[in-house]
Amino acid sequence: MKSTESNSYENDLQHIKKSLLEQKSEILNKSMEFKSQQHSSQKAADEADAVVQNLQDNLNIQLHERDRHSLLLIDKALSKFANGTYGICDSCGDEISLKRLKARPLAVRCVSCEEELETSGKELLQ
Numbered sequence: 311m312k313s314t315e316s317n318s319y320e321n322d323l324q325h326i327k328k329s330l331l332e333q334k335s336e337i338l339n340k341s342m343e344f345k346s347q348q349h350s351s352q353k354a355a356d357e358a359d360a361v362v363q364n365l366q367d368n369l370n371i372q373l374h375e376r377d378r379h380s381l382l383l384i385d386k387a388l389s390k391f392a393n394g395t396y397g398i399c400d401s402c403g404d405e406i407s408l409k410r411l412k413a414r415p416l417a418v419r420c421v422s423c424e425e426e427l428e429t430s431g432k433e434l435l436q
């Protein structure tokens with residue numbers, strides 16, 4: 311029943327899943343480092359140091375929030391793998407092309423829905 315083509319599609323999906331799991335553990339490792347940095351960087355010697363410290367903290371937090379966002383998207387993709395809906399467009403229910411999934415494994419919409427959303431939602435997002 312299964313053609314070689316669908317087998318390679320499955321293989322590709324497994325590759326994507328594996329790389330998502332790797333990304334997830336990388337982010338988790340990084341956020342552990344982030345936490346230990348927070349602990350060791352509490353003391354600022356004088357006011358100038360304190361300003362630099364604040365700037366660095368802000369950078370850290372920004373990075374951290376972006377990572378948190380990535381984690382959410384990765385988890386969402388992984389749960390789609392779990393219930394067999396990975397690669398299905400959230401908006402129209404069509405299959406997202408494998409080419410697109412390989413380039414953007416966290417994509418939840420097909421190209422045309424994404425473009426539509428970007429055009430209509432651009433002002434809202436900014």
Ligand SMILES: [Zn+2]
Nearest residue numbers: 399402420423
């Ligand atoms: Zn779509």
